[in-house]
Amino acid sequence: MxxxxxxxxxxxxxxxxxxxxxxxxxxxxxxxxxxxxxxxxxxxxxxxxxxxxxxxxxxxxxxxxxxxxxxxxxxxxxxxxxxxxxxxxxxxxxxxxxxxxxxxxxxxxxxxxxxxxxxxxxxxxxxxxxxxxxxxxxxxxxxxxxxxxxxxxxxxxxxxxxxxxxxxxxxxxxxxxxxxxxxxxxxxxxxxxxxxxxxxxxxxxxxxxxxxxxxxxxxxxxxxxIVPWKKDGMSKFDTFTYNNSHLEIQTQKIQKAGALVHHITNNVVKNFSANVTLAIGASPIMSELAEEYEEFAQKIPNISLVLNLGTPTVEMMQTFIHAITTYNKYGKHVIFDPVAAGATNARLECSRVLLNAGQMSVIKGNVGEISAIFKLTSTYEVAKNEEVLMRGVDSIANLSEESIRNIGYAVSQDFKCVVVITGPTNHVIDAESGSFAQVPGGNKLMGLITGSGCSLGSAIGSFVAAKADSSATENLNLFEAVVGAVTLYNAAGKLVGTKCSAPGAFVPAFVDSLYLKANK
The missing domain is CATH 3.20.20.70 (Aldolase class I)
Structure with a gap:
């Protein structure tokens, strides 16, 4: 039958x-x-x-x-x-x-x-x-x-x-x-x-x-x-070589877009994340007032949500879930940072709940965090004597480049999103289109200041909200926008690293460098 x-x-x-x-x-x-x-x-x-x-x-x-x-x-x-x-x-x-x-x-x-x-x-x-x-x-x-x-x-x-x-x-x-x-x-x-x-x-x-x-x-x-967030394209990226001319077009789009980035992030990084967003050319919104999310997502055309797991609480988890479902409803992109997901089972469980609640457009994290999210994929099999992935929010996973890429591909495939894995080399992966890019890291001092990893999410949110790719079409090539954000962010960090030798001086110099590179 x-x-x-x-x-x-x-x-x-x-x-x-x-x-x-x-x-x-x-x-x-x-x-x-x-x-x-x-x-x-x-x-x-x-x-x-x-x-x-x-x-x-x-x-x-x-x-x-x-x-x-x-x-x-x-x-x-x-x-x-x-x-x-x-x-x-x-x-x-x-x-x-x-x-x-x-x-x-x-x-x-x-x-x-x-x-x-x-x-x-x-x-x-x-x-x-x-x-x-x-x-x-x-x-x-x-x-x-x-x-x-x-x-x-x-x-x-x-x-x-x-x-x-x-x-x-x-x-x-x-x-x-x-x-x-x-x-x-x-x-x-x-x-x-x-x-x-x-x-x-x-x-x-x-x-x-x-x-x-x-x-x-x-x-x-x-x-x-059709799910609303699929209006933006995932066209194959490797049909051309990404270079500074593409980044220049992207940053020009940001300056013209009047984009807003809604952050639900931890208190430790709010100020730095807001400054990063402003330096790039977008505007930050720091709101944990759930009652206004519907108005944000429905009425603001160029907006994205950056969701940082940072300091989760029972009440904050409900705020996260409401934000995800609201932004999904109106087809607006969500950038998720599963901070320290590999540090404790409780944090991984928080990530599982949020990933089940709605659709993320981008998942960004270090090797330890993305390796933890890999445990939630359909292809993951529990191994004996698994290595410890994180110490606090810092990744201590020791994986080959091939293993990192395979893990990122599995996460991208299951969660149908662009995955960014940060480190000495940044990996950007979109399994759906078969696109992959490697972006050089910034400077080792970035690992010694609070919020440098979290605020990369602000950069990605700025590019995505502004639909900042290099095409002339209205739809966004999400993968290229993410590559552009990661490229700009790390290039600014690398430039500052040639002038600063200590983390205290690095923070203001980095914001300045980001501003100058985004406003050429």
Whole structure:
């Protein structure tokens, strides 16, 4: 059977609004574009379940879409439904296959890669429902109550990809907290090369709506939509050699753009970051007032968000998340600095939460920080006796240039962003376009002053907000803008290093040098 899993409606009779009925909600959604329906009833009698299943099956057969019965194989057999869905605590998929025969659809709930691997090994299921993606009120007994996020989904997809190579594929549907506000992002982020989702399963965003038909139409529109931040191009960069003429065009664009860089950063570096932003030609906004973020992102055309993990707190994490989702909503770029992510498990967990919350355009960090983020990728495998990556905020990872580049590529590929790895040589990587650049470092004194690494994010934010590439098009070549920012920043540092021999004198001289280079 050729099954379309694109929009998988899972029913819940407890959510139906007073103005409608259960069957009307299901019928309206089917007529509006639901491609498969799962009847899930946990608290009615067997007789009532069979009666309801028969009525729903009449609706699905009219549209020639499958009816899946949750858990109850007896009900599925009585009404001759097209398939069943079983959870980890329900009847084993192997036994379900024996009872149903070879031609019925069998789906299995999976919450982690090991459960996906078990389904792959058994090789009897037609699809897996993977999740939960986000926290949901309909599933309170999940192993990850806050959701696995896209990071967890990608790890499960990696397991599925290994099995599906050169075999009849097991399909996959994401479930958990998916609705019209995030479905486009889920489909974009929950994919890896060679394996993507076949659909999304939803419950409340249809069953609980006053107008289930309209809700389904809107959901289909979002499924087929384009995430807002993809309006800017990622064209292949290495079709030309980057040089000072490109940088000159880029800095001229910054002077004309009137760009703003919204910083949510740590108190230690705020002043330096603001001065760096001003020296380049953009304007800094230092705001932790969440109530104004919507106005920033919606009304200011040339703005970017620089998010610095620096000094996280429970309250600040909520501010971070609100900022990310707001800037994503309006297609504005987010530059993320996972400060000291490799120093403690708590900081890495903060990074995981933020990376699950939304889409970053650029992730910038030293070798230790990006190596820590690599642990969140779908291809990472835990190694024995892993080396310590960081001492405080400083990287002490000792990796070859090839290893650094491979780690950066994996992070860029999974998180669909430009990655900047700082050090004696700076690596800028965009896996999507296959672009890679190496930028010489600045001066060793930059490692002895507070904020030199963090404020590189300000430079990147300035270039990105100003759409500062060397092209004549309106869309931004994000990769080139990042390369330009890293080039300018380190060139200024190198120039100052020839004149200063101590860190105290370096700071004002660096800001001056940055200003002079950006305003040639």
């Amino acid at each position: 050729n099954v379309d899993y694109t929009l998988y409606l899972v029913t819940d009779s407890t959510m139906v609004p007073e103005s409608s009925t259960f069957l009307k909600q299901v019928e309206d959604s089917i007529n509006a574009g639901a491609t498969i329906v799962q009847l899930r009833e946990k608290s009615i009698s067997t007789l009532d379940f069979i009666e309801r299943a028969q009525k729903v099956h009449e609706l699905t057969k009219k549209k020639n879409i499958p009816l899946i019965i949750n858990d109850r194989i007896d009900v599925a057999l009585v009404v001759d439904a097209e398939g069943v869905h079983v959870g980890q605590d329900d009847m084993p998929a192997k036994l379900a296959r024996q009872l149903l025969g070879p031609n019925k659809i069998i789906g299995v709930t999976c919450s982690n890669p090991s459960e996906v691997q078990q389904v792959c090994d058994e090789d009897v299921a037609d699809y897996v429902g993977i999740g939960t993606v986000y926290k949901t009120l309909t599933k309170t007994d999940t192993k990850t109550p806050m959701g696995t996020g896209p990071i967890g989904i990608r790890k499960m997809l990696q397991t599925l990809k290994t099995r599906n190579t050169n075999r009849q594929p097991i399909k996959c549907v994401a479930i958990g907290g998916i609705n019209e506000t995030n479905v486009t992002k889920v489909l974009y982020q929950c994919s890896i090369p060679g394996q993507k989702l076949d659909g999304v399963a939803v419950v409340s965003c249809i069953m609980a709506k006053e107008d289930a038909y309209k809700a389904t139409v809107e959901l289909q529109e979002q499924i087929n939509g």
